[in-house]
Amino acid sequence: MRLLLTLSILSAGFCCAQAVDDSQPPSSNVMGAQYPRISSDLRATFRLRAPDAKTVQVQVGADQKHYDLEKGADGTWTGTTPPLVPGFHYYYFFVDGVQVNDPASHAFYGVSKDSSGIEVPEKGVDYYLPKDVPHGDVRSHWYYSKLTEAWRRCFVYTPPGYDTNVRTRYPVLYLQHGSGEDETGWSIQGHVNFILDNLIAAGKAKPMIVVMDRGYATKAGAPAPAPPVAPPPAAPGVAPAGRGAPGGGGRGGAPSIFEDVVIGELIPMVDATFRTLPDREHRAMAGLSMGGAQTFQITLNHLDKFAYIGGFSGAGGGMGRGTASFDVKTAYNGVFNDAAAFNKRVKLVWVGAGSAELNGIGAGVVSFRDALQKAGIKVAYYESLGTAHEWLTWRRDLNEFAPLLFR
Amino acid sequence: MRLLLTLSILSAGFCCAQAVDDSQPPSSNVMGAQYPRISSDLRATFRLRAPDAKTVQVQVGADQKHYDLEKGADGTWTGTTPPLVPGFHYYYFFVDGVQVNDPASHAFYGVSKDSSGIEVPEKGVDYYLPKDVPHGDVRSHWYYSKLTEAWRRCFVYTPPGYDTNVRTRYPVLYLQHGSGEDETGWSIQGHVNFILDNLIAAGKAKPMIVVMDRGYATKAGAPAPAPPVAPPPAAPGVAPAGRGAPGGGGRGGAPSIFEDVVIGELIPMVDATFRTLPDREHRAMAGLSMGGAQTFQITLNHLDKFAYIGGFSGAGGGMGRGTASFDVKTAYNGVFNDAAAFNKRVKLVWVGAGSAELNGIGAGVVSFRDALQKAGIKVAYYESLGTAHEWLTWRRDLNEFAPLLFR
Numbered sequence: 001m002r003l004l005l006t007l008s009i010l011s012a013g014f015c016c017a018q019a020v021d022d023s024q025p026p027s028s029n030v031m032g033a034q035y036p037r038i039s040s041d042l043r044a045t046f047r048l049r050a051p052d053a054k055t056v057q058v059q060v061g062a063d064q065k066h067y068d069l070e071k072g073a074d075g076t077w078t079g080t081t082p083p084l085v086p087g088f089h090y091y092y093f094f095v096d097g098v099q100v101n102d103p104a105s106h107a108f109y110g111v112s113k114d115s116s117g118i119e120v121p122e123k124g125v126d127y128y129l130p131k132d133v134p135h136g137d138v139r140s141h142w143y144y145s146k147l148t149e150a151w152r153r154c155f156v157y158t159p160p161g162y163d164t165n166v167r168t169r170y171p172v173l174y175l176q177h178g179s180g181e182d183e184t185g186w187s188i189q190g191h192v193n194f195i196l197d198n199l200i201a202a203g204k205a206k207p208m209i210v211v212m213d214r215g216y217a218t219k220a221g222a223p224a225p226a227p228p229v230a231p232p233p234a235a236p237g238v239a240p241a242g243r244g245a246p247g248g249g250g251r252g253g254a255p256s257i258f259e260d261v262v263i264g265e266l267i268p269m270v271d272a273t274f275r276t277l278p279d280r281e282h283r284a285m286a287g288l289s290m291g292g293a294q295t296f297q298i299t300l301n302h303l304d305k306f307a308y309i310g311g312f313s314g315a316g317g318g319m320g321r322g323t324a325s326f327d328v329k330t331a332y333n334g335v336f337n338d339a340a341a342f343n344k345r346v347k348l349v350w351v352g353a354g355s356a357e358l359n360g361i362g363a364g365v366v367s368f369r370d371a372l373q374k375a376g377i378k379v380a381y382y383e384s385l386g387t388a389h390e391w392l393t394w395r396r397d398l399n400e401f402a403p404l405l406f407r
Numbered sequence: 408m409r410l411l412l413t414l415s416i417l418s419a420g421f422c423c424a425q426a427v428d429d430s431q432p433p434s435s436n437v438m439g440a441q442y443p444r445i446s447s448d449l450r451a452t453f454r455l456r457a458p459d460a461k462t463v464q465v466q467v468g469a470d471q472k473h474y475d476l477e478k479g480a481d482g483t484w485t486g487t488t489p490p491l492v493p494g495f496h497y498y499y500f501f502v503d504g505v506q507v508n509d510p511a512s513h514a515f516y517g518v519s520k521d522s523s524g525i526e527v528p529e530k531g532v533d534y535y536l537p538k539d540v541p542h543g544d545v546r547s548h549w550y551y552s553k554l555t556e557a558w559r560r561c562f563v564y565t566p567p568g569y570d571t572n573v574r575t576r577y578p579v580l581y582l583q584h585g586s587g588e589d590e591t592g593w594s595i596q597g598h599v600n601f602i603l604d605n606l607i608a609a610g611k612a613k614p615m616i617v618v619m620d621r622g623y624a625t626k627a628g629a630p631a632p633a634p635p636v637a638p639p640p641a642a643p644g645v646a647p648a649g650r651g652a653p654g655g656g657g658r659g660g661a662p663s664i665f666e667d668v669v670i671g672e673l674i675p676m677v678d679a680t681f682r683t684l685p686d687r688e689h690r691a692m693a694g695l696s697m698g699g700a701q702t703f704q705i706t707l708n709h710l711d712k713f714a715y716i717g718g719f720s721g722a723g724g725g726m727g728r729g730t731a732s733f734d735v736k737t738a739y740n741g742v743f744n745d746a747a748a749f750n751k752r753v754k755l756v757w758v759g760a761g762s763a764e765l766n767g768i769g770a771g772v773v774s775f776r777d778a779l780q781k782a783g784i785k786v787a788y789y790e791s792l793g794t795a796h797e798w799l800t801w802r803r804d805l806n807e808f809a810p811l812l813f814r
Binding site (some may be wrong): 030031032048049050051052053054070075095096097098099100101103104106109112113115130132135138139140141142143145151156163166187193204216274298303 | 437438439455456457458459461462502503504506507508510511512513514516520521537539544545546547548549550551558563570573589600621634680683780790810
């Protein structure tokens, strides 16, 4: 897999100047932490106390470079980056070469571990922030899976009014995270609830339930999962090559049965537990990266259950991983062979990619779109300007995709 | 404040033997991480890859000692602890003296930051584990606070049946975390949902709503919070001396207005949003450590609103911090002066402490109990055998306390 050469840090150079006066701690800091700080020109100043360390470096988001911090007389190391791309970036310190988290940052599950993250504000943009509108809840919901013989946790967004409109039933969007992330990703890094709250309040999206399940499932008794492989920090959410079947999630060799869990257990549980509209015209699925590949696999194999399909920086036919073996005629049991019938039956096929990932994962998304369009399949495409294989791309995707559902 | 000399690591000695054959990764590990591992005799083997580090140590839970790990030829450091006390312990690596998280562990907000944690199983005990019983949900719920001019997040456990019994109203327990922790603590480290699910299924506790708010609130415009002060790892959840008023939460000098937020905003919001029984006979409050002190302050100042009171390793009158200035006659505007009237009005005063914290915070809890009993106030007391100022003490507290509510 190619490394992504992207633009989290827009220009070269790294200096040790103090943060300029207008700098503020980002919302991703733990309470009271004054560093890291971000100035109005989006430079970030990092700081770590490590009196006995020989070297301290920082690496932020899709930029692979390790930037040296400079040691002060009090044993505190400091450094300021060039302006960062807005959005959420995972980041790490390297203390004498060991990759560690910043104790000043909350930890966010991504890159197969709880990682530091920095939320770089996007000027004038608030669609993913809490506003004075009615708010839905995100519920942590446990259910037992007979297929995996394990308790599973999903998160379920219920829209504003769900508790009071006790006779109303709602359509459902199944929304999946990427590889190395988990069921917490969309509500923590993704701000799914605020995006939906704001869309619904503005009348731009229909009130809907959003179900975010854990994208990993292996058969009970399958070999234990392998140790986590840390993908390059450039590509959080990307399924490393060779990890399981195209559907993803078969960590360490045991094949993924996530499709079986979704069809046989998750959907029936959701329809029995929540006030859903349980037909295919009121059921959508989308996912990011590996979750996009899973979405195409599951929806295209079960078009009796889904009418809306979305891939965010993730595509079908293996294209989300940059492979070129996709044959639109044979893929998914030939579902694309009759384009007219497909276009009539499926209300929406939607794919998105960040402009800064088009030399990597994004290229597969574009190729997938092109192959489908060449075969006469209607595909909507959205490109997120300036963003890489990161969460701001996927927040924007959701903000564009959700309004098109259940129309 | 005295350091707690407790017993997370039961005996001295630290060796570099491999984990014995029956060792298993704890549930606190990230997916696929094979280390740390815990053997059946509760020894834990830790491992970290750090080829360029000069020293690597580990420190676990209430034990202050740093144990040296030994470097292998491949740059991986390994070490096995003596048997650990069951329950959840925060832990850290020290790489060349810098305290860092273990990338193999999930991160848990405590000690004023997202910290590594290890869940040591308790043989034959499953009251805090998921079982084949009906499950309630834990909802992440956002609300706007005019007093602080900020969005606040609380977590709300709704019991099994809440969604289907749409005419049923429920009593409410307000349940608070300790200092250095936040509103996530009870549902993540505390397993509040499984404890309540299991109690309710067994008929031992009444179905109830549990509200877990963020125990920090300062007036809008108050000075920015100070940088986080890391309390000694021995005492996660303990309010360091001098941090705000007795009620706690006034981080960095700005006085806490948490009491005003609970009384003026949180309770009205909960009663308007959820199907509660909104009278004092159906409202309880409890909290751990700082949350215990907050509970006594808030409930004793507002006995028109609460009939059940609990302090888990946290007490009133400043006793939870080991100060000895508590005067039962004058405290809380003399609420204890008429013991008969108090005992009639308040259905339950309950305090708990771990036997391994009785030379620290626990001593204050016992002194508080003694002072109240001497004044004729009925106080229930529970001691958690062998546990320190840690989450297993508080899980047990909740498991003992919840069955006594709303009788």
